[in-house]
Amino acid sequence: xxxxxxxxFTLTLLCFMFVAKAQRGVRIGYVDMEYILENVPEYRxxxxxxxxxxxxxxxxxxxxxxxxxxxxxxxxxxxVLLTNELIEEREEDIKIKEDEMFKYQQDRFGPNGDLxxxxxxxxxxxxxxVFNIVQEIAVNKKYDFIFDKSADIVMLFAAKRNxxxxxxxxxxxxxxxxxxxxxxxxxxxxxxxxNLSLEENQVLTERxxxxxxxxxxxxxxxxxxxxxxxxxxxxxxxxxxxxxxAKKAESEARRQKTLEERQKRKDSIANAxxxxxxxxxxxxxxxxxxxxxxxxxx
Numbered sequence: 082x083x084x085x086x087x088x089x090f091t092l093t094l095l096c097f098m099f100v101a102k103a104q105r106g107v108r109i110g111y112v113d114m115e116y117i118l119e120n121v122p123e124y125r126x127x128x129x130x131x132x133x134x135x136x137x138x139x140x141x142x143x144x145x146x147x148x149x150x151x152x153x154x155x156x157x158x159x160x161v162l163l164t165n166e167l168i169e170e171r172e173e174d175i176k177i178k179e180d181e182m183f184k185y186q187q188d189r190f191g192p193n194g195d196l197x198x199x200x201x202x203x204x205x206x207x208x209x210x211v212f213n214i215v216q217e218i219a220v221n222k223k224y225d226f227i228f229d230k231s232a233d234i235v236m237l238f239a240a241k242r243n244x245x246x247x248x249x250x251x252x253x254x255x256x257x258x259x260x261x262x263x264x265x266x267x268x269x270x271x272x273x274x275x276n277l278s279l280e281e282n283q284v285l286t287e288r289x290x291x292x293x294x295x296x297x298x299x300x301x302x303x304x305x306x307x308x309x310x311x312x313x314x315x316x317x318x319x320x321x322x323x324x325x326x327a328k329k330a331e332s333e334a335r336r337q338k339t340l341e342e343r344q345k346r347k348d349s350i351a352n353a354x355x356x357x358x359x360x361x362x363x364x365x366x367x368x369x370x371x372x373x374x375x376x377x378x379x
Contacts, residue, residue, distance in 0.1 A: 107225045107226070108222070108223060108224045108225050108226075109224070109225060109226045109227070109228075109243055110218075110219075110224050110226070110227045110228075110243050110244070110245045111227060111228040111229070111230045111243055111244060111245070111246075112211065112215065112227065112228075112229055112230065112244070112245055112246045112249055113229075113230040113231055113244065113246045114208070114211065114229050114230075114231040114232070115231040116231075116246050116250075117207070117211060117246055117249060117250050117253070118204065118207060120250055121207055121250070121253060121254075124203060124204075124207055127203050128203065131196075131199055131200070131203065134195075134199075135196060138189045138190070138195075138196075141185065142182060142185060142186060142189075145178065145181070145182040145185065146182060148178065149175060149178050149179055149182065152171070152174065152175050152178065153175060155171075156168070156171045156172070156175070207253070210252075210253050210256070211249055211253070214249050214252045214253065215227050215245075215249065217252075218245060218248065218249070218252075227245070230244075230246075
């Protein structure tokens with residue numbers, strides 16, 4: 082009896098060990114689709130263009146809404162002056178406008194509307210690329226499961242080492258580069274990267290991420306220096322303009338003072354002449370003057 086129990090215990094322990102070993106051997110990875118989309122240049126550019134369309138659509142809806150509100154306000158103000166027939170006609174026009182605006186909203190933002198359709202068109206090609214790349218990685222690197230972190234699957238915890246999003250993203254970027262490169266050197270470099278192991282690929286990805294972060298920091302530092310230099314130049318320009326304005330104002334004041342003094346002198350001379358003429362009126366001619374100062378005798 083004891084021997085049977087010992088055998089059963091031994092078999093049970095072996096089963097647990099086998100299950101534990103099998104579980105440790107399972108390779109699981111995941112991708113973050115949202116992260117991948119945000120870092121694909123073509124998707125970003127197309128998204129910016131789509132946002133421009135969305136903004137125009139919203140402006141159209143706002144314009145239609147304002148027109149309807151104005152029609153309602155006009156009707157409210159003029160109701161007492163209108164007949165029942167005219168009131169009903171106005172209300173019918175408002176109803177037609179409201180239906181048109183609702184249809185426009187549904188066509189643009191509703192289910193299967195233009196926004197939904199165009200977003201699917203943007204995402205679908207990249208999703209197909211990701212799917213194909215994930216299949217290759219799973220086969221080549223012997224993954225058992227690869228999940229999408231941004232999907233409906235609830236992931237309460239996911240170790241970063243199992244994230245292959247950057248590898249997928251690098252594959253997408255390499256595929257885009259293959260269409261652009263012409264030299265054999267660049268092609269060999271891409272082939273070398275393609276043949277890297279998962280660990281080497283992760284190291285390379287981390288290195289590229291670090292380099293990208295450094296590049297961003299450098300650009301940020303350069304931009305800050307540029308902004309600081311522009312502020313300094315702006316301050317110098319402000320001081321220079323202020324000095325010029327002060328000098329100009331001072332020069333204008335001196336000029337004005339000179340003109341006023343000159344005008345005072347002119348006025349003073351003119352007043353002096355007028356006073357002299359008033360004090361010495363011209364003499365009247367003497368009658369019978371014969372030209373030599375003697376009067377003719379009678």
